[in-house]
Amino acid sequence: MIKDEVNKLKPSSTLLINEESKKLEKEGKRIFKFGFGQSPFDIPKSITAELKNNSHQNKYLPMQGLLELRKAVAKYTSKKKNYKYKDENVIIGPGTKELMFLLNILFEGDIILPAPSWVSYEPQAILGRNKVHWINTKIENNWFPTADEIEKIITQNKEKNYLLFINSPNNPSGQICKNLKEIALIVKKYKVIVLSDEIYSELSFNKDFKSISEFCPEKTIISTGLSKWCAAGGWRLGHFIIPDNLNEIKIKLSVLASETFSSVSSPIQYAAISAYEKDHSNYINICNNILKSIGEYVYSNLKSNNVIVNKPEGGFYIMPEFLNKNFTSSSEMCKNLLEKTGVALLPGSNFGISKNKMIARLSFTDFNGESFMQQVNKSKDIDFNIISKYAPNIIEGTKRLKEWAESAK
Numbered sequence: 001m002i003k004d005e006v007n008k009l010k011p012s013s014t015l016l017i018n019e020e021s022k023k024l025e026k027e028g029k030r031i032f033k034f035g036f037g038q039s040p041f042d043i044p045k046s047i048t049a050e051l052k053n054n055s056h057q058n059k060y061l062p063m064q065g066l067l068e069l070r071k072a073v074a075k076y077t078s079k080k081k082n083y084k085y086k087d088e089n090v091i092i093g094p095g096t097k098e099l100m101f102l103l104n105i106l107f108e109g110d111i112i113l114p115a116p117s118w119v120s121y122e123p124q125a126i127l128g129r130n131k132v133h134w135i136n137t138k139i140e141n142n143w144f145p146t147a148d149e150i151e152k153i154i155t156q157n158k159e160k161n162y163l164l165f166i167n168s169p170n171n172p173s174g175q176i177c178k179n180l181k182e183i184a185l186i187v188k189k190y191k192v193i194v195l196s197d198e199i200y201s202e203l204s205f206n207k208d209f210k211s212i213s214e215f216c217p218e219k220t221i222i223s224t225g226l227s228k229w230c231a232a233g234g235w236r237l238g239h240f241i242i243p244d245n246l247n248e249i250k251i252k253l254s255v256l257a258s259e260t261f262s263s264v265s266s267p268i269q270y271a272a273i274s275a276y277e278k279d280h281s282n283y284i285n286i287c288n289n290i291l292k293s294i295g296e297y298v299y300s301n302l303k304s305n306n307v308i309v310n311k312p313e314g315g316f317y318i319m320p321e322f323l324n325k326n327f328t329s330s331s332e333m334c335k336n337l338l339e340k341t342g343v344a345l346l347p348g349s350n351f352g353i354s355k356n357k358m359i360a361r362l363s364f365t366d367f368n369g370e371s372f373m374q375q376v377n378k379s380k381d382i383d384f385n386i387i388s389k390y391a392p393n394i395i396e397g398t399k400r401l402k403e404w405a406e407s408a409k
């Protein structure tokens with residue numbers, strides 16, 4: 001009754017952790033929601049105002065997306081990346097997740113995933129019946145693959161097509177990829193295209209994010225949207241930018257779009273124009289100031305003889321490794337951690353990391369972003385007192401985690 005590919009998929013342990021957290025909360029336990037990654041801020045007011053203004057928009061829109069929105073996205077991206085993208089290169093979808101899924105359906109070839117990778121890449125590849133090659137990355141390489149590691153996979157069979165996923169700033173590691181130029185040389189040399197998942201790119205704390213599209217634009221699909229920087233995950237609006245060279249992919253993607261979601265909700269698309277046409281740099285800078293301060297607080301408090309961790313460089317996440325020999329898997333460790341301390345983390349095994357490694361993802365978004373934002377501006381120093389006041393769960397959860405790591409080594 002159920003197809004093999006679908007049968008292979010298990011319920012995500014994000015859901016399991018959420019269920020377990022809810023159960024413990026009902027029992028009266030204080031839970032620190034460091035498992036789920038969602039922006040803690042409100043959407044910029046000028047953009048929600050546009051949604052109200054456009055609530056009457058009731059027509060189906062073109063399957064590739066509203067022309068004015070695609071123009072605004074192309075203009076915004078061309079300026080950022082110093083490359084000429086046109087409205088025809090843009091396709092709007094109900095979140096980038098759906099567009100990635102359709103890309104997996106149409107793509108004929110193998111998928112290269114760095115471990116760690118976002119949870120949905122592999123299940124989508126399986127549903128698209130594409131073979132997955134994992135590359136185990138290392139902390140000393142910032143948790144990104146080296147060019148050599150990628151080339152080693154490709155040279156096993158140079159005739160195949162490959163789709164390489166690069167997600168920077170990264171979910172779950174919080175790191176920014178620094179060897180894009182070297183990776184791009186490999187991409188240019190073989191039958192490889194890149195899905196550059198840039199959903200966290202505006203949330204790069206030191207503004208040092210670069211896109212691989214700057215080095216191999218003709219072989220890169222850029223994937224991004226409103227979910228993270230604009231705090232609008234629930235609006236479900238994302239886009240791909242597909243260069244002229246990959247036009248065949250764009251045409252097929254539009255066909256699949258028309259046969260599945262038809263077009264993204266009209267009011268959302270009209271409202272999104274202002275997200276790309278107006279200047280939101282002040283809002284983004286404040287978000288980055290807050291996220292950077294909180295990320296660095298968690299980092300400097302966790303890093304110890306018992307915990308190996310890199311300083312977060314962008315996005316919402318930090319990925320500690322606990323030097324702990326008491327557990328047989330990272331999910332067993334996370335379960336114990338939740339029961340003992342109330343801190344919910346996601347096991348590294350969810351992201352393609354070997355389950356024997358006691359690695360977990362911590363999302364440092366368990367605070368009210370709106371009230372925090374009202375207190376600070378983009379350059380104000382955010383000290384311990386401010387974090388204690390506006391992000392008390394971060395302080396208490398980190399403290400519990402640190403104590404647990406010390407006692408459980």
Ligand SMILES: Cc1ncc(COP(=O)(O)O)c(C=O)c1O
Nearest residue numbers: 095096097118171199225227238
């Ligand atoms: C790395 C990464 N890529 C893509 C997405 C999906 O974003 P969207 O809301 O555009 O579907 C997420 C959301 O959690 C993510 O973390």
